[in-house]
């Protein structure tokens with residue numbers, strides 16, 4: 001149980017079967033979730049992975065996607081919301097895909113109501129030695145989450161070891177959309193990208209649209225992208241240098257916690273420092289990335 005002192009008014013802790021009964025079989029323990037409800041918005045955050053699962057400004061639709069086959073189980077990556085890829089992105093020799101942070105239990109350090117009514121939470125994951133030998137560094141990861149009219153995430157990664165630490169970090173955001181085939185993403189025009197489907201280096205022509213499987217890492221991107229769907233515009237702002245755009249399309253049927261047809265409901269637009277923008281973090285140094293999300297709805 002969490003100490004009472006970390007809760008501010010409007011923040012509660014529930015077990016996932018209570019909130020998402022359809023995703024659990026009878027008797028399953030599920031995962032502890034923080035529910036934030038303030039004058040602006042409601043958000044759900046899993047302590048596992050410090051993962052925001054849901055964010056909706058009052059009277060507006062959900063901004064984030066949760067797979068209909070999402071598993072909320074200890075030690076399993078959660079296919080929903082904003083997984084953190086940290087301290088690496090993609091597969092690693094002998095290590096798990098996208099790093100250990102998303103399947104580790106983070107600690108809620110503090111909560112606070114700000115003057116404008118937004119809620120600020122600070123979560124932390126620290127270790128003397130990495131749980132994965134592939135990344136042998138003492139570390140402290142901190143994620144500040146601000147739930148207001150916008151959802152703001154600020155991630156800081158401190159290398160507490162005496163060796164330089166290679167680091168990639170990414171907000172792997174799943175945005176909910178009515179139909180991915182009718183979505184465009186602007187803010188990437190003319191940008192170079194790595195096409196992970198054929199390993200080619202290419203240049204983006206015009207807005208990004210999705211008519212088949214896509215898995216791209218755009219490099220040197222500007223602060224802002226806009227995801228335009230039939231009923232909403234989502235503004236994505238970040239100081240990170242890369243932007244990954246991913247949709248599984250018909251490969252969804254081969255992903256156990258996604259399922260055939262599910263790809264239509266989401267688009268991943270992910271900001272982070274990955275691929276060419278990964279860094280080597282000197283001993284004692286801290287690397288920070290932030291992201292702000294807000295929606296405009298035609299409702």
Ligand code: TA6
Pocket residue numbers: 077090097098172196215244246268270
């Ligand atoms: O960010 C895109 C990506 O790296 C894709 O290659 C795809 O595999 C996706 O992440 C999902 O990864 P996951 O480990 O969550 O199944």
